[in-house]
Structures are given as structure tokens and as C-alpha cells.
Amino acid sequence: MIHIDWKPSKESSKPLYIQIVEYFKEKINRGDWPVGSEIPTQRALARMFEVNRSTIVSALDELKAEGILEGKRKAGTKIINHSFPSLTHVQPNWQSYIEEGIHIPNLKTIKQINELEFNNHFIRLSTGEASPELFPAEKMAIVLREISKSMKNLGYEEPKGMVYLREQISNYLKLHGINASLSSILIVSGALQAIQLIAMGLLQPGSTVFLEKPSYLYSLQILQSMGMRRGGIPMDEEGIIGRLIKKYKRKNKSSILYTIPNFQNPTATVMSQNRRKELIKICQQEKIPIIEDDVYRELWIDNPPPTPLKSLDTNGLVLYVGSISKTLSPGLRIGWIVGPEPVINRLSDIKMQTDYGSSSLAQLTVGKWIETGLYEEHLHYLRKQLAIRRNITMDALEKYFSDIATWKIPSGGYYVWLSIKDPISMYKLFDEACKIGILLYPGYIYDSSPNQYLRISYSYASVRHLQEGLYKLSKLIRKLIKSNHK
Template identity: 55%
Template sequence: MDWKPDFTSETPLYEQIKTFIIHKISLGEWAVGTKIPSQRALAEHFGVNRSTVVTAISDLIAEGLLEGNTKGGTRVINNSWNLLAASPPPDWSSYVQAGIHYPNLLAIQHINRAEFQEGMIRLGTGELSPDLLPTERMKQIFAESSANPFTLGYEEPKGNLYLRKQVAQYLQGNGIQTSPSNILIVSGALQALHLISVGLLQRGSSILLEKPSYLYSVHVFQSNSMKLVGLPMDEEGIQASQIGRYKKGYNASILYTIPTFHNPTGTLMTEERRQALMKACTDEGLPIIEDDAYRELWFDEPPPLPLKARDPHALVLYLGTLSKTLSPGLRLGWVVAPEPVIERLADIKMQNDYGSSSVSQWAASEWLGRGLYQEHLIGIREQLKMRRDAAVQFLHTYFAGLAKWTVPTGGFYIWVELTVDVPMQILFERAIKDGVLLNPGSIYNRHTGSYLRISYAYAKLHELEWGLKRVAILIRDLVGK
């Protein structure tokens, strides 16, 4: 809601609020069955006394537009045109509740909204700062002439052929030997996961993955009645020795892993563990989804080769993306898989969106084909390493005695474990009131409530320091230290 009452108007504030709510209802924005914000929340948003909101709500209840009770809150039960209609309007809330795709966790919904509040310091955001995005170079690329054909029409089902050739050549540098026919261009790695969930796996399947994992924060598999089964991690990555037992115990269909600069822990899977993981999955005949979104964000030395680079039995579905390194706004990534799998996923993708943006594909092919992407990565690594060092120093300064952490060797994240007993929901809410947005560990595993995912990629350095200092003060206030 971006409306505010006019305190200079002669119209009483409660009447202005009534008019606003009636307007929302009459337009159908607050449909019948909608639970409106609480009186306290409305009062805070409008900047008025709660009694003013109570008066407005009471009038609307008396007029038959709203209904309130102590347990269920206040809901819309009527609208202006329903008073004249021969039959009641649809109850859109029931439709919303009947949808088969699970809603986001409430904390995720709250974070998604708060991220765009002006002045909010985002300590957990998993994307590059606008300061690090190559905006000016992108403008130049579009202004310059190119031998690469440009189209505003649709691309072929697997994606632009020139781009797929460039991706295949780029992947050779990471030890992955593939061809354009084995590559599907997708609108980011998340779309790839959705295509896999509906195109390759049966309803009711079990998915093995690290615990914690980014995948818990989205419902791409759960919405298709699939179960996520977390395997324990250690400092070398997912514990490969457990795969056989978990695969049999849960009749698992596939394993999802982020072996390189894991989200949210930042863990880099060792070479030895990668070999053990591939052996365990080969022995069990268990396919792997390798999400390699953060591979290029190493600081001191390149990470071990991808799992896909050691895959003679075509066990691995490999996901790559430009969202973490070049531009989240391009919405562009790729899947590398056996050709029948690519054909299947391409068919489903065409049914969903008729292909990723042709403009984005052209831009991506320019970055890769002209060698600009590799040049860009050098600068991004330098900037992220500097930010990582600063974040670690801020943690040492402000979180001493409150938490412990491991310094990542790449990626975006520091997985901070609080060593004091803090009510995380209260910390989350108080931080937002102070203009600091956190990503609690429970988003990535409900049993990791004492963790925070701290990202050094997004906030400016002075914001990062101020935000961490403020959170540390809140923690000390909550625990009495």
C-alpha cells in the first residue's frame, strides 16, 4: 500500500481511511474473503492512532463490508457491486488456497517485500550490488554493431544456437565436454529446476540434498508432491558416505547439490569428496542435479572441476547461470544433459513460455563470444574478495562473543552461527524496524534457527558495517550482554 492519509485535509482521518479501504474492495484488490492487515499494522502504516483505524473498521463492519473476530482477524465479506448483483461474487481466497503450488514461507514473503523498501539495508540478499553490475558496458554492447544476428522474434526450442555454441566452448574451460545439442537455454537455474520437477520426476519422489540448502527456501519440488530429504554436511561438503543409506531408506529419485560455494553455507566441496560423491551415486544409479551458480566467484584459486567434468555415465544434470556473475536481470542460464533429456525439457519450456528472451540471449552470446565475460569476472572476483575481507573484519569487531563462522573462499555468503540463545523471530522483526533485513537460517532448514546467512555481495560497505553493528547491538540487548 502506497497511500497515506492527508493530514492537512478537512476530512477526518478515519473517513479517509474508510474511503481508501472501500476503494480497495470496490476495485477487487481486496476481494471477498481477503484478510486485511491488522489494526496495529494499518495504524503504523498510515501514521495514525490505532483508535482512528478502529473507528474506520467499525463503521465498515456496521455497513456490512467487513467482518471481524478475535481469532481470524478482519475479512472482506461484501463489496459495493455485490449489493446489486443477483448472485454473490467469487470467493477468490478459496481459489488462492486451492492452488497446487505451495506459497512461499512467510519469512520469505516478508523478505521479498522488504527488499524493495527504500533505505533497507539488505544483509542477506543473494545477488550482486547494483554498483557491481556492468551497466555501462551493457549499453555499449547494444550500441555497437555485431556480426552476431539480432532478433526480436522467438528463438528455437533449445535456445539461440550461437549462444549454445558459446556456452559449450565456455564450459570446455571448466572440463565439461558437451555440444550445443546437449544444452538448453533457460530463464535462470530456478526455471531449470521447475522443468526437471515436472518433466523428469514422478509425483511423490524423494529428492536428496544438503542440509541446509537453498532448495528449502523455494517450493519448486514440494509443489509437485515431492519430498526433500536432507543429508548432513561437514567442512568438505555433503557426506557422500550417507548417500547409499538415504537412497534406500527414502527410495530417492535424484540428488541435488551445490558443491561449489554452497548456498547458504559457502562450503567448497573438496576434490576427494567430489570423487566419493560421484562413486556413491554411480554405485546407486542415482542421478545428480549439479547447481554450479557460484563456480566463477573464487578468490585465490579456482575450485575443483565440476561433477559434470567427471561424468562418463551421463549421471549429472548440470545447471549454470549468469545471474550471480553478470546480471540477474538477464534471467539467463543453461542445462547440460543427455540429448533426450534436453528435448523433453525444451518441449515443456516451449509450453510454458515459448523460450527465454531473445534479447537476453543475444546479449549473453556477445559477452561470451567476444571474451568480455571472462574479463568481467576478474573484476568481480577482486571486488567480492575485498567485500568478503571487510565483512569478516566487521564480524570480528561486532560479533565477538556472539557468533562463530568459517571464512569462505568464494561465492556470496558467510554462514554465521550465533553462540548465544536469541529468539530469531524477534531479532528479525526488530532488525527490520531498524532498517536491516536478515536472512535467518530457518529459511534453509527449519532446524538451523541459530544461524544467519550474511551476504557481502549486495550492501555497500558502509551499509554492511552499520547493519552488522546494529544487529550485534540488538542481539546483545536480547540476551542481556
């Protein structure tokens, strides 16, 4: 059995599981742990490294995915040969290139979902996307025909994006209280790219990104890949608790706040008007810029949410991020950032160096959707459909989950955040759910520590699948609770 004489550092900006992966590799590469060595159980490893078992699971998954460990049901986990069996001696050692790259691989669970989502046999309670049934195919055909009549050229666009689209977005943002000149708008390929550009262009390794705890941003590896820390701030029913930022802020370290004020991913919380004002005030005092990720704004079911933080911002504090991915089509890959001009200049420069701008065809298409009013029409329709789905989902939860879970009724967006009453292994739940054909996002991918939550999306699956999926899921959870009590 191998000998472990080291513990990962909880102070490091590197995730614990990555530290453990690196420790394993070093030991194996140095020959300390020969091929064939048996690895202790997860429980034992968790004790030795003084970490949660979930961290061990992530580390072992990674090592298995990289072909360094091999787990066999009965025989335990062993160190196996390191290199891809398929690669010959003449080939460069791609594996070492893959391992040495800067970028941290996506979380195992997310990778698995990304792949399984394209398998038609699954009920997708995972997907944060409008159902294909809700895709406005007829309206899209109208827009494309419109475009094909007038199109003259499709070249590279200005660094900040197509002028026509920026005009349309500028007009559209006025409806939400934001006055944005064309030169303060940058077109990007979705909100995710917005976050990446901001991280690359404005943050430095070691800086802190404050965020809601839990948050979608925890599911991305991108900040950690660049050496940035994530500082989770608790939430209450009014949203992120802004006043806590002062407490968490480390002296002389640059930081930024990332928030999803409307129908937050994954909790569906809407930040109250008062909290918005308070947050702006605190961030002004502390000189912490805000990234406002507002991609869910239009998806209100009961009432429109308060106006954006950006509309309250008189000092260029807020970088406002929007997109049509959640409302019209994620496949177009179009979003935008609004912010102070020098910042937008900087980000557009990086965008140019990254991909020379977003697809002109997609930009033209989105511009036309907004200009013709078809976008506004579609939003009306989408809200009605979302209300139906939300209500059906609440009925199903009431029926199947009332004794095993708690939740708040979302007033918009795509998600309901389910808290399982009895402690069960969420890793096991995820795996077992996959086996019975249900995909969902376990709460641990949205947090730095394990929890008992599930994110259920009611936007994607068909109504029949929603009901069937929730029924089967409730049965599975009951089974796991039962086996816990044995």
C-alpha cells in the first residue's frame, strides 16, 4: 500500500482535488509509487488528506480519466500505465502536452452531462435551455428570408461588433433603464465568453471573484485555470448579502463581484430592489466592480424583476452582461457586455485576438429579431409557456417530493432548487439517476463544498418527461434514503 505523508493546502487558490491529483502524479512519476500499487479506499484517503470524500472522488475521477488509475469493482483501485495505449513511440507524448496545458479540465460531472445530453434516451432535467418545442422556427424562417434578401457581404466586423446589432441592443436596453452608447457595448459569443474576457482582460492571478454561494460560476473552471480565487458570499431571500463583502475582502487584493440578480442560477432567487441599491452603495465604497449577469431577466413568470443594477450605476461600476441564449436560441451564440468605454476597448481588443469577433451571420440575425419586434413577441409567448411548465413542475413536486425535499416556488427563470431532507450521497444520486435515464445537476457543482441540493430545470424536457422524470427521481431518492437507514 502506498504511503501518504502530505496534506493539500486549504489556503491555496488551487482546488484541493487538483492539488491531490498533482501529488499523485509527482509520486508516480518519481517512481515512489510503482505501477500496480493499490490505492486506499475513498474513506481512508479522505482521512489521510483531511478533506471531504467528494474531493477524493473528484481527484480519483480525474486520475482515472487521465489513465493513471484504474478502478475495478472488487479488486480496488490501482496505478496503471500512464500513457495512452494507442499512441506509438514515434508520436510526440501528447499526454504530457495535455497535462501540462494551462487549462484545468472541466469537472467530471459536467463533462459527463455534456456528453450524455446528446444521447436521446435521457430525460433532461439538467439542461438550462428552452425546450426545442419552444423554438420559434417560423419566426426564424421569416428573419432568415428577410436577411437573405438584403445581405451584401459578411466580412469581419468592427472590434466591438456589428454596428447594426449594437444599435438594436442600445435601443432594447433603454427599455430596461440602461443608457448605453454604441462604443460602450461589446458583442460577444454568449455570457460565458463575457466572463472569460473579463477574467483575461481585467483580473490577475491571485485576485478574488466574489459570487453568490451557490452560483453557476462555481461550475466553471475558467477562473481557477487563470489562478483566480472564488469568494462565496451567502444569500438570503433578497439575494446576495452585500454587507458581508466588507468582511470577506482581503486587503490590497483586487477583487470583483459576480452576481446573477434575476432568477439566479441555480437558486432562482430574485434580488430585491433594496438589496440592489445597498449592493451598489457597498461596492462603490469598497471600489469593487460588479459583473451583472442578467441573462434570465426576460424570463419572468409572475412579475417583471426590478431594474438592473446597471440602471442604478452612476459611476461606471457595473459591467452588464446580457444574451439571447436563454430567450431565443443558445445556438446563435450572441451576447453583450456594457461598461465604461476604456474597459470595453480593452475587452474588445482581447476578443479580436481570441476569435476575431462573433459570427456576423448570427449578429445580423439577432439584430433583425430585435428590430422587427419578433423578439418581443416571442418573449410574450415564451413567458406563457414557462408559466405552464413551472406550474406542472410545482404540482409534480407537491405530489412526489413533499415529504423528502423542500423548495421555493420560482417566480421566473428555468430552475427549481431542491433541498433533499435526508442526507444521501449526491454523487451516488447523480450516478444512479444516470442509470435510470435521468440527467440533473447535483448541487455540489455550484458550490465549493458539498450540499444536499439538486438543480431541476423545467425549461427543457417535454411536459410528459418532466412528470415522468420527477416521479422516477423521487422513487430513486426514497430508495437511497432507505438504504442509508439500513
